[in-house]
Amino acid sequence: MGQREQVATSLAAAVGEEIGALLAPVDAELLRHYPGDPATRQPVHTVYVPGDTFTAGTVRSWGDQALAALDEHAPDAASLAAVLGLAGELAEPVYARVRAKLEREPVEDLRVDFEDGYGHRPDAEEDEAAARAARLIAEADRAGTAAPYTGIRMKCLEAPVRDRGIRTLDVFLSGLMEAGGLPGGLVLTLPKVTYAEQVTAMVRLLEAFEAAHGLAPGRLGFEIQIETGQAILAADGTATVARMIRAAGGRATGLHYGTFDYSACLGVSAAYQASDHPAADHAKAIMQVAAAGTGVRVSDGSTNVLPVGPAERVHEAWRLHYGLTRRALARAYYQGWDMHPGHLPTRYAAVFAFYREGYEQAAARLARYADRAGGDVLDEPATARALAGHLLRGLDCGALDPDEVATATEGLTRADLEGFAVPRPGV
Numbered sequence: 001m002g003q004r005e006q007v008a009t010s011l012a013a014a015v016g017e018e019i020g021a022l023l024a025p026v027d028a029e030l031l032r033h034y035p036g037d038p039a040t041r042q043p044v045h046t047v048y049v050p051g052d053t054f055t056a057g058t059v060r061s062w063g064d065q066a067l068a069a070l071d072e073h074a075p076d077a078a079s080l081a082a083v084l085g086l087a088g089e090l091a092e093p094v095y096a097r098v099r100a101k102l103e104r105e106p107v108e109d110l111r112v113d114f115e116d117g118y119g120h121r122p123d124a125e126e127d128e129a130a131a132r133a134a135r136l137i138a139e140a141d142r143a144g145t146a147a148p149y150t151g152i153r154m155k156c157l158e159a160p161v162r163d164r165g166i167r168t169l170d171v172f173l174s175g176l177m178e179a180g181g182l183p184g185g186l187v188l189t190l191p192k193v194t195y196a197e198q199v200t201a202m203v204r205l206l207e208a209f210e211a212a213h214g215l216a217p218g219r220l221g222f223e224i225q226i227e228t229g230q231a232i233l234a235a236d237g238t239a240t241v242a243r244m245i246r247a248a249g250g251r252a253t254g255l256h257y258g259t260f261d262y263s264a265c266l267g268v269s270a271a272y273q274a275s276d277h278p279a280a281d282h283a284k285a286i287m288q289v290a291a292a293g294t295g296v297r298v299s300d301g302s303t304n305v306l307p308v309g310p311a312e313r314v315h316e317a318w319r320l321h322y323g324l325t326r327r328a329l330a331r332a333y334y335q336g337w338d339m340h341p342g343h344l345p346t347r348y349a350a351v352f353a354f355y356r357e358g359y360e361q362a363a364a365r366l367a368r369y370a371d372r373a374g375g376d377v378l379d380e381p382a383t384a385r386a387l388a389g390h391l392l393r394g395l396d397c398g399a400l401d402p403d404e405v406a407t408a409t410e411g412l413t414r415a416d417l418e419g420f421a422v423p424r425p426g427v
Contacts, residue, residue, distance in 0.1 A: 034293035039422045041396045043109035043149050044295050044351050045338045050117040051129040057135050063106025065341035073314045082342035084322050090353050101398050109149040114168050115191050130168045135173025141183040150186035153190045157198045177213055188222040194230045196243040203249055223250045227258035228265045229320055232283050241292040246296045252296045255287045259301030275301045275324055300328040302337035318346045355394030362387045363408030388420035
């Protein structure tokens, strides 16, 4: 052993105590407003179904229609790979997993729509549709046939439809309570949010409902749909969406980009309204930065090009949807909207290809990081979080199997992955 180093200090303990007292309010703010990712599953998509067409068989019907589209337009792995340009080694595992997913869990997140997809109806008709949605969701939850996440999109809180939106929310939530309580995967979506005060109003509504039913404060959360330019940039030049997250008081679960309303708000011509338009990229980048560290997830929008008609047209629509989904995943938008059963094959093909392409490298790097073994890339804790997050997302959606991940990571368990993936609060 060599000579022990002499350790010298100059600062009195009181200095550290003074700094601690000075930064205590900041420490509390960091913990309160930036708790980090909730470490729960995020669905890869949201499917919107109008309130008048939603039935007990909707989820299974979407899966069956998607399987029929595959049977007709891509009946085997080679044909789907040719349409989408999948690498040869990915074709079989991706195709097999897509079919299995459509048979087992075709929809990950279902939203019964009482807004644009439903329109304006007589009050009695919307009341009945909202009550029916609550009953069917409660029944599916008890039977174990519901999508992992299910809920409604109400009308917005702007003056012309405010009372109708509030009533639909009340009828739906009250119906769930009457049927046995709120399901674990309940999701509520508030559309066309322009001012933070509208978020505050939604919080007040949910507080009142919780109080009326003796629910724990904060039990009900909601997604904020970004569909106007004013939701991104306020009149004073500040980021409105950041204010919205703060106004939600911890109840905001997601920010969903509304492709077509937002594009129209900015004057983008209909032919160019798409999720890869520069205006869309700008909006989603602001949303992403505003949500970073808050625990609020960002969702991409949708394409309105439907894979219907002759094979050539279906394949063209599939290539478009696949490309947009892969583009979103590369930009860390891990969720999007699907508007038609025919979008499901390419949603899952894109998601599964994305996670399978990167999983062996991610697993090897994480294993080296865990063992402090080094390698040709010097990874830091933040990178380890991203590597573990990639593997966890792949496991959650079915792109990866637990056994193959355990083998590739040299024995890391899911608990180990979660330990790496969850950042320290406030960072």
